[in-house]
Amino acid sequence: MNPWGLAFLPGGRFLVTEKGGTMRIVQSNGSRSAAITGVPSVDSVGQGGLLDVALAPDYATSQRIYWSYAERDGSGANGLAVATATLNETTLALSGVQVIYRQTPKVSGSSGHFGGRILFAPDGKLFVMMGDRQNGDQRGFSQDLSRGNGKIARINTDGTAPADNPFTGQSGAQAAIWALGIRNPQGAAIHPTTGDLWINEHGPQGGDEVNRITRGANYGWPIRSYGCEYGATQGEACWIGGGTHAPTYVEPVTTWTPTSTAPSGMLIYSGNGIPEWRNKALVGGMQYGGTLWRVDIDQAGAIRCTVRGGQPAQNCGEVLFNNAKIGKRIRDVRQGPDGWVYLLTDAANGEILRISR
Incomplete structure (x- = not known):
């Protein structure tokens, strides 16, 4: 029900999270297991719930998994959390569940912009994408290093902050922060050649972005955006802060302006099955009934191209699939061990779709 995250288990099986709070194993023939036991309670409200999942790099021997979810405290405030446990694929049970990281402080009265993507870097560190929490009184904290709003965290597998993080030792700053000025990141990928982190994030009214994330960088939200405040007449005149990020903030590599595609999962393709896609970003979209963009x-993130009115300009990409071909909102985009591309659709009867020759 409403799948959100996908990881590939040995033997052609899938580990899938469902937003309502369940986690299942899906066989290659499409059959689903019973719900895996031991998953802690999630706050399935608005955009929150059980979100992303990732296998530890040594999963073959450790059977350890990591996942993100919306967590509510006793006062009713909520925020993103990351947990880890050992998965027994036979008994469908988690053991040794431990919450290793929490976005702090938690927020009252918000049900959106949790972010939620997690993924491992080549050096074994874990990146955690965190949203600005949506409420007007919260989004400005994306520029505040003492708070987790609108940040990307980089942590060790036990949840501690690596000593080489950019703000370690800075007074008042959270040591786990890797980058700031983010709105609502919904997709993330590691470049197969450079090892760099790339993300996409939702703009407000227009201004969805793809960004290459670098150590300590500031991506400008909410001071700069190629989107407009909700209710404004769309166009350059209403771009937040005039739109242009540089030189104070990092310019996005790609924007969807003035329309939004509601970007979701993404990958940077490295397989042999579809060679013309190699080193291109594939970005899912939840608008227009479901869209997959190339x-x-x-690699340096030097080229900024703009997608206008639902079609790309400056030869920056193309619509691979749209509502006419899919008709389903795309929640996650993954490259399988077989080199093909897998899509996870966002619906009560969500599906795993494979793109192959």
């Missing part, structure tokens, strides 16, 4: 990026 976005041309350069």
Whole structure:
């Protein structure tokens, strides 16, 4: 029911999270297991719930998994949390569940912009994408290093902050923060050649972005955006802060302006099955009934291209699939061990779709 995150288990099986709070194993023939036991309670409200999942790099021997979810405290406030446990694939049970990281402080009265994507870097550190928590009184904290709003965290597998993080030792700053000025990141990928982290994030009214994330960088939200405040007449005149991020903040590599695609999962393709897609970003979308974009990026993130009115400009990419071909909101985009591309659709009867030759 409403799948959100996908990881590939040995033997062609899938580990899938469902937003309402269940986690299941899906066989290659499409059959689903019973719910895995031991998953802690999630706050399935608005955009919150059980979100992303990732296998530990040594999963073959450790059977350890990591996942993100919306967590509510006793006062009713909520925020993103990351937990880890050992998965027994035979008994469908988690053991040794431990929450290793929490977005702090938690927020009252918000049900949106949790972010939630997690993924491992080549050095074994874990990146955690955290949203600004949506409420008007919260989004400004994306520029505040003492708070988890609108940040990307980089943590060790036990949840501690690596000593080489950019703000370690800075007075008042959370040591786990890797980058700031983020609105609502819904997709993340590691570049197969450079090892860099790339993300996408939702803009407000227009201004969805793809960004290459670098250590200590500030991506400008909510001071700069190529989107407009809700209710404004769309166009350059209403771009937040005039739109242009540089030189104070990092310019996005790609924006969807003035329309939004509501970007979701993403990958940077490295397989042999579809060679013309290699080193291109594939970005899912939840608008227009469901869209999959191919976005041309350069490794340095030097080229900024803009997608206008639902079609790309400057040869920055193309619509691979849209509502006419899919008709389903795309929640996650993954490259399988077989080199093909897998899509996870966002619906009560969500599906795993495979793109192959």
